[in-house]
Amino acid sequence: MTEPKTISMQGAICPLPLVHNEKIVMGHGSGGKMSQDLIARWFMPPFDNPALRAGDDAGVVQATPRTRLAVSTDSHVVWPLFFPGGDIGRLAVCGTVNDVAMMGANPLYLTAGFILEEGLELSILERVVSSMRSAAEEAGIQIISGDTKVVQKGKADLLYINTSGVGLVPEGVQISGSLAQPGDVIILSGPIGNHGIAVLAARGDLGFQAEVQSDVAPLNHLVAAMLKASNPADPLASIHTLRDPTRGGLATSLNEIARQSAVCIAVEEASIHVNPAVAAACEMLGFDPLYIANEGRMIAVVGPVAAQPVLESMHSTRYGEDARIIGHVEAAPAGRVLMRTVLGSTRVVDTLSSELLPRIC
């Protein structure tokens, strides 16, 4: 039982030690390589269908001849429940709103499924639900179905929230991780790493006080503004890919796009914005901000003609004020993310390989 096995996932052959077969470990929830292996091996083969196989943030389906839906789900197990700039309630609403919005869809409806631990104080539930309501109002969506389950003390960690979302994809809009093309421009909507560091700070894991607020926010209005500034009918002037770099961070999301589209993504380190407090925390802890989770940031891969108008539309919108062009798409080496460092050298940026921060969302 010690020989490594190989698995095929999105065209790549990854060696996978057999120990990963046997039991779930925290790394399976990292959002990085181990999560991708878990999904590729245990979920994709039995559930296989085109919407799931696309590997995007939401499944897109033609529900009727004139109605395309984007549907997404996320369970939220963030710990602690409250952190600077947000809480599990805001996270649960924004996380799913954003996954639906990343398909260019207009998120309309959310469901909310609660798993409550026996002994949970109802005052905590009230705060979380109130925060969900505010986030739903900000996003302009309705929570149209709910469910509540209770498990015995010690069988959960106060509360977990699943949200699933349904949105309408506007006619003509085609956005997917597989549509990035050489010549495209890559835009990042704001500074990275805030969410992960804010949650760590709330755990007291930093060992020092950090003035970092989570970026958790609904990005659907930002996406709508960007779509207005682009032209879906023109490949050079349309938005090709949108992705919110959550678990696994910017590096992992860029790698997903590079692999899905079979392109090279070339980014400039100097153009990637990291707040000084986040940078300081990462340096202290030996973390690379490229791998830290975000919950209100977005990568956009757009045709070169759309780059400037889309960027300007972002600057005029909340949550997009600090948007910057961070790189572009090249043909080769396909499936790779290359970064030109501030020192002028070029390095390969890989997918998150191990567990970094458990239960960050």
Place this chain on the structure above:
Amino acid sequence: MTEPKTISMQGAICPLPLVHNEKIVMGHGSGGKMSQDLIARWFMPPFDNPALRAGDDAGVVQATPRTRLAVSTDSHVVWPLFFPGGDIGRLAVCGTVNDVAMMGANPLYLTAGFILEEGLELSILERVVSSMRSAAEEAGIQIISGDTKVVQKGKADLLYINTSGVGLVPEGVQISGSLAQPGDVIILSGPIGNHGIAVLAARGDLGFQAEVQSDVAPLNHLVAAMLKASNPADPLASIHTLRDPTRGGLATSLNEIARQSAVCIAVEEASIHVNPAVAAACEMLGFDPLYIANEGRMIAVVGPVAAQPVLESMHSTRYGEDARIIGHVEAAPAGRVLMRTVLGSTRVVDTLSSELLPRIC
């Protein structure tokens, strides 16, 4: 802090001891009065909208001028994961398929969100996912979006699964718990109590061997056959209400309908089918089968002209073979469920009032 408070829910004033305010207890997950109180008090006011307020098994919304969607969510925490006749995977698919089908909708798409406990054996996950696949195939639905989270050992109970479902409501179909009318006929699709007793047996809680299989099954094909046998345009020949009596059992679901429609539901005890092994287990344990959870049974409230054709359509369909007329709808006393017992007396059948069987679904 000892005075009871009162709350208003769906028109009824229920006394609620303040102790229920303070902490979540297992009874909040019962599906009975305490669950209803929790939802009415803590979830409905902040999230209020017409789809949620309807209080049905799924939220129905007009997504586009020509597209009505039914959307539902359920988190599944059943213990143990495997029981005679089913497992958490089959339950997770069928539970949500059925909630969508209870709106008369055609369930098309499902999402699946997994919360996995560190240390879970992947062979268990494989069995569960395989069972989900089989159930999805049987129901004819696709799982188009998924999510996997991992929590530390001791922060879950092997695995929890949320499923959310999206279905299309056929033109003209109007089905809701609020549409039962005096003169309507009540049909029950099969014997009750199997699921709850099968799960109890798997826990070893019965103290004896029971040959009871869970009834867990997807009911969407049954609903489609029933709709074909009815006429949505004719109030006397249409299906008015469908509901699957899960947590809280038949008694609780009938009470929900009586209250939502402000009618009296009159049923005949003799016509309610309980398998002998279920009846024996209930008698030994002091349970009333009317309050035991089902996962593949359905209540239909239909116009009198539709009763016979709908019943026949059920008899010709899997999962409806044992369907029987169990009663009818009267105008008064509104909000009540009355049962004529086998001895000829009439008794009030109330909503489940306390915790009966935790984590039954």
